[in-house]
Amino acid sequence: MSIVKIVEQALKDGYLTSAMEAEVGRICNAASELSIEEYMALDRLMGALLTGEVVVLPRKQFINVMEELVLAEAIAKVAEIEATSEQNLDVGDIAAYALNRLPPLYATTEEGANFQRARAKEELQEFISKQVKEAIAQSLNKPEFFPERQALGTSSKEEVISQVSNLLQAYAPEFEPQNDQGTSSS
Template sequence: MSIEKIVEQALQDGYLTPVMEAEVGRICDNASELSIEEYMALDRMMGALLTGEVVAVPRKQFINVMEELVLTETIARIAEIEATSERTLDVGDIAAYALNRLPPLYATTEEGASWQRQRAKIELQELIDQQVSEAISRNLDRPNDGKTPMLGKGTGNEVLRQVSTLLQTYAHSFEQKVQG
């Protein structure tokens, strides 16, 4: 999307979302020089923001207390396991697995977050422990032999090559299941 279209959308909606703001930033970072139209659009946006015609939506207006609780539990459990074994566990994978199986607990203020934390410790701590345990168990059961292909970081072409390799690796199994 162009800067002009983003500004037009923001003026129409009355809001500049974090996604719109990031896209304008990306365009500006990647452009060696902006056009006069782009500068004019940015000037219109600045004026609209200053007058209140357009409101910039903050990046995060809420807190998911469940994320905090799951991360705290995950890190504590992983530290125990890694201290007594040679295994290295992925905090992100484990927390994501557990979070996908737990209810979110959103709050918009610190008081609301405190209330959600207390409620979760009383009503949901057992479920949190259970889901983190299940996530760790699944992570430990995953082969760590270097044969399991994983996507790494890299350029667009490198990621494309990795995705192609993954597809080639699993396509044979998929074709057998479909035909069989």
């Protein structure tokens, strides 16, 4: 969709969705130069946003708490294996395999995320561990059909670890690993 059509749609509907906003941004970033019509449309949109004729729909922030729980479990198990053997495992493959076999636990508030974490630890921890173990076993037993394959958006193991770390920081800023007694390590 073009900028002009997006602006026309926003003016007609009275709102700008996050998808429309993202598409305008993508077009602007990709174009070396915008046309006069595109500049005029953007000017019209800016005016409509300033007057309230068009409103930006709020983005609903949400997380899948299951992702952070699976990642934490996978990272711990993979670290144990890699520390005691010559095996190199892909945390992303293991997490994806396990997540595809576990229920999602979405939350839109910190309170909801805490509730989902507590519920998962009480009701699903054994299932999470089982699925991660199964994912590791699957990973260890699979032949390397395509050794040249490259993980999405990465080119090195360090980048994967960095991405996992960034995901955990973004989705679980208050997450603290539990020590052996089950109490927080604060």
